[in-house]
Amino acid sequence: MELKTLIRDVPDFPKKGIIFKDICPLLQNHTAFSQAVDQFARRFEGSGVDVIVGIESRGFIFGAALAYKMGAAFVPVRKVGKLPSEVIQESYALEYGNGTVEMHRDAIVSGQRVLLVDDLLATGGTMSAAVNLVKRLGGHVVGAAFLVELTFLDGRKALPGQDVVSLIQY
Amino acid sequence: MELKTLIRDVPDFPKKGIIFKDICPLLQNHTAFSQAVDQFARRFEGSGVDVIVGIESRGFIFGAALAYKMGAAFVPVRKVGKLPSEVIQESYALEYGNGTVEMHRDAIVSGQRVLLVDDLLATGGTMSAAVNLVKRLGGHVVGAAFLVELTFLDGRKALPGQDVVSLIQY
Numbered sequence: 102m103e104l105k106t107l108i109r110d111v112p113d114f115p116k117k118g119i120i121f122k123d124i125c126p127l128l129q130n131h132t133a134f135s136q137a138v139d140q141f142a143r144r145f146e147g148s149g150v151d152v153i154v155g156i157e158s159r160g161f162i163f164g165a166a167l168a169y170k171m172g173a174a175f176v177p178v179r180k181v182g183k184l185p186s187e188v189i190q191e192s193y194a195l196e197y198g199n200g201t202v203e204m205h206r207d208a209i210v211s212g213q214r215v216l217l218v219d220d221l222l223a224t225g226g227t228m229s230a231a232v233n234l235v236k237r238l239g240g241h242v243v244g245a246a247f248l249v250e251l252t253f254l255d256g257r258k259a260l261p262g263q264d265v266v267s268l269i270q271y
Numbered sequence: 272m273e274l275k276t277l278i279r280d281v282p283d284f285p286k287k288g289i290i291f292k293d294i295c296p297l298l299q300n301h302t303a304f305s306q307a308v309d310q311f312a313r314r315f316e317g318s319g320v321d322v323i324v325g326i327e328s329r330g331f332i333f334g335a336a337l338a339y340k341m342g343a344a345f346v347p348v349r350k351v352g353k354l355p356s357e358v359i360q361e362s363y364a365l366e367y368g369n370g371t372v373e374m375h376r377d378a379i380v381s382g383q384r385v386l387l388v389d390d391l392l393a394t395g396g397t398m399s400a401a402v403n404l405v406k407r408l409g410g411h412v413v414g415a416a417f418l419v420e421l422t423f424l425d426g427r428k429a430l431p432g433q434d435v436v437s438l439i440q441y
């Protein structure tokens with residue numbers, strides 16, 4: 102199945118002039134959803150992944166399914182104020198201003214092998230911040246996996262030295 | 272493994288006087304996470320589930336893993352303004368004011384068998400609204416599954432006639 106045919110372009114979302122890549126049609130197709138998870142799993146088979154980090158909130162969808170498939174733990178990276186216990190933070194640049202993401206301070210044990218997952222690679226700012234959170238806790242970053250990559254935004258440049266994988270490219 | 276031992280009480284979150292049930296320690300334990308997903312799957316084995324609906328955003332974690340395990344589609348229910356395409360809405364009462372959740376209008380095909388998933392059953396308001404969204408699209412609700420149920424809040428009363436399942440009770 103050609104996964105790309107199940108990504109829907111939604112014009113002017115979240116604001117005028119932006120064409121949003123909607124992954125919902127892919128999620129609604131159980132064959133495509135399984136196939137995407139299996140492709141990620143095959144790509145990182147034998148990498149000894151202990152922990153999948155999923156980035157709020159669409160990253161939770163592929164991250165959690167992949168954690169189940171690979172027999173790994175699941176750790177969420179969330180926006181500010183959503184995680185209840187003690188956190189560490191990283192900020193990153195947005196088009197206007199800054200974004201901040203958080204992870205529980207006890208989420209990762211030093212030395213664990215960590216694969217990060219999100220739905221979309223755009224400029225790479227959020228993923229880069231999430232990678233820093235993992236490293237600050239002593240985690241070893243095995244790679245960063247995305248369903249969709251907008252190659253014209255050069256997000257890989259924000260993730261130097263990382264094994265970046267995407268299943269669908271624009 | 273006793274899943275309940277991996278739920279962490281966080282006092283005064285999100286506000287003073289509330290003891291938050293934090294599921295993160297359970298997610299961080301890959302054996303417990305797999306076990307929880309497998310328990311849900313066994314409970315609804317043979318129910319012919321076509322679609323798992325996960326409620327933003329912790330419901331995405333167990334919902335997506337369960338969709339993968341059961342070979343079902345995944346559909347997100349989200350807060351207002353997050354879904355890009357045409358949506359239907361349901362509102363529900365909160366302690367102060369109202370909450371509203373949305374689902375894509377094309378998310379479910381009439382006649383599909385749907386299992387709804389969230390992390391926590393409290394008063395049942397959000398889940399009841401999500402059940403209504405599914406029914407409005409012609410879906411047949413097979414059940415509502417929660418990792419944790421706060422039985423003293425009587426959330427099941429908000430879900431009359433539904434097959435409500437929880438893995439951990441307080």
